[in-house]
Amino acid sequence: MIRIANGQGFWGDWLEAPVRLVEQGPLDYLTLDYLAEVTMAILQKQRQRDPSLGYARDFPPLIGRLAASLRERGVAVLANAGGLNPVACAREVLRLAPGLKVAVVLGDDLTPRVGELLDKGHPMTNMDTGEPIEAIRDRILSVNAYLGAFPLAEALATGADVVISGRCADAALVCAPAIHRFGWRPGDWDRLAAGMVAGHIVECGAQVTGGNTQAGWEGLENLDEIGYPIVEMDPDGSFQITKHPRTGGLVNAHTVKEQLLYEIGDPSAYHTPDCIADFTSLRVRDAGPDRVRVTGASGAPATEFLKLSINYSAGWKAIGTLVYTWPQAVEKARAADRIVRRRLETLGLRFDEIYTEFLGLDACHGRAAPRVADPPEVQLRIGVRGPDRAAVDRFTRELIPLVLSGPPGATGYGEGRPAVREVVAYWPALLPRTEVQARIEVVE
Amino acid sequence: MKVPLSRLAHTRSGDKGDAVNIGVIAWRDEHYALLLRELTPERILDFFRDRVRGPVERYELPNLAALNFLIHGALGGGGTVSLRTDAQGKTFGAALLALDIEVAPDDPPL
Known part of the structure; x- marks a missing residue:
């Protein structure tokens, strides 16, 4: 044993x-x-x-x-x-x-060989979505078996x-x-x-x-x-x-x-x-x-295949939050969300996705969450994601102004405006194992 | 009689890309048949329908008195792409504990 x-x-x-x-x-x-x-x-x-x-x-x-x-x-x-x-x-x-x-x-580590593997015609189709690798070819950051x-x-x-x-x-x-x-x-x-x-x-x-x-x-x-x-x-x-x-x-x-x-x-x-x-x-x-x-x-x-872990650059994202309290915490947070969305639209900013959650209400469990009539506080959490870094950066400046210009009682902004992060996404794929040669080195 | 799933089973959930998997494990082996009857893929999809696209696949593990559900299109893109608080589906299993389960008179007692 x-x-x-x-x-x-x-x-x-x-x-x-x-x-x-x-x-x-x-x-x-x-x-x-x-x-x-x-x-x-x-x-x-x-x-x-x-x-x-x-x-x-x-x-x-x-x-x-x-x-x-x-x-x-x-x-x-x-x-x-x-x-x-x-x-x-x-x-x-x-x-x-x-x-x-x-x-x-x-x-x-097959990252240095990505061009060669693509030229050889290995499809490396996304195992989850079925998308062809051409969709991300120019944005690949790493390829590992x-x-x-x-x-x-x-x-x-x-x-x-x-x-x-x-x-x-x-x-x-x-x-x-x-x-x-x-x-x-x-x-x-x-x-x-x-x-x-x-x-x-x-x-x-x-x-x-x-x-x-x-x-x-x-x-x-x-x-x-x-x-x-x-x-x-x-x-x-x-x-x-x-x-x-x-x-x-x-x-x-x-x-x-x-x-x-x-x-x-x-x-x-x-x-x-x-x-x-x-x-x-x-x-x-x-x-x-x-x-x-x-x-x-x-x-x-x-x-006869090994799984590949391919990572690629998939744009930018930022997530910001504000806290609203009783009474009418949910109504206040919803109103603030509407204001942010209208301002982003007025600015002509385009995103792949804008996603809003109300923490303390139903952010994780959705419809399955137990209902609370008028919760003591909720956290408004808005995230945006898209290919345009400048647009995502502009979004990060749209939350804190609501403390003075939106519904009453916003707080919880002490961390300042949210950070803009690059999205590195995961692309699972298969490759014939004959393309991969493991070897051992003793380092002294 | 209706009881929440938590009386009969415990759960653990996690992510596989944009899919979430939920393992449902009977507290007592004799309730496996009841879980198999009540926890259909259709019921799971209906329970999460406001936040997942589906479809739902169900796998049976009678040897562990457990079921595994794979719910596709569940995480807003999954992993680092998702904008959700629960981008990795860690809390889906807990949510499911509230599901009402119909226990029939001839089912094994609770």
């Missing part, structure tokens, strides 16, 4: 979590997932400004802080912190934690203490140590599926150990010291989900089921780079306090 933990569900997750995972109990592998769908484009911009950047900058200082404990306890780290510049990330790790052996997984678990396992086989990848399937970080330690091979579809299911269950960190759960959150008084998830994986692909003793939170069949169903489509065909996993054969059973046993994973061969 090997113990594989995940200490980071996204870039920006709790900084103490990985440290506690290493220091509060036994562990063999620590995984850290830093890359959300649009993170690659943010990193691309950072690398354009400074060629030595383009990776998750929180990661090297974390390894610096953890280096002694990792060595002492024999814990290896796998992280997709490399983003678009895994080698630079590895160099910074070595600067802050000299003496560690660091391996990087390369080959996911989701690599699987085998290159990560190969990197572990170099004897590395730290494995750094760029874009890979989140769940692959957890599947890779099992491949490495148990000798799983392509063709071991059920075991590979088990590794990916385990990875899916822990890839959002504490969201399976009592965070964001409806399974009795009111009774969890110690979420401030919540334990992050640990997979105890057996060679046959059966595993248990748990957390270190005396940490906060909760692991039971209900928290595991909630996370199994998180951000999935067809549960009988969960696509990964290494296999297609079937969730409908799983058995999920409580196996003791904060311990759940998962068996029965079944898998099938992956397709």
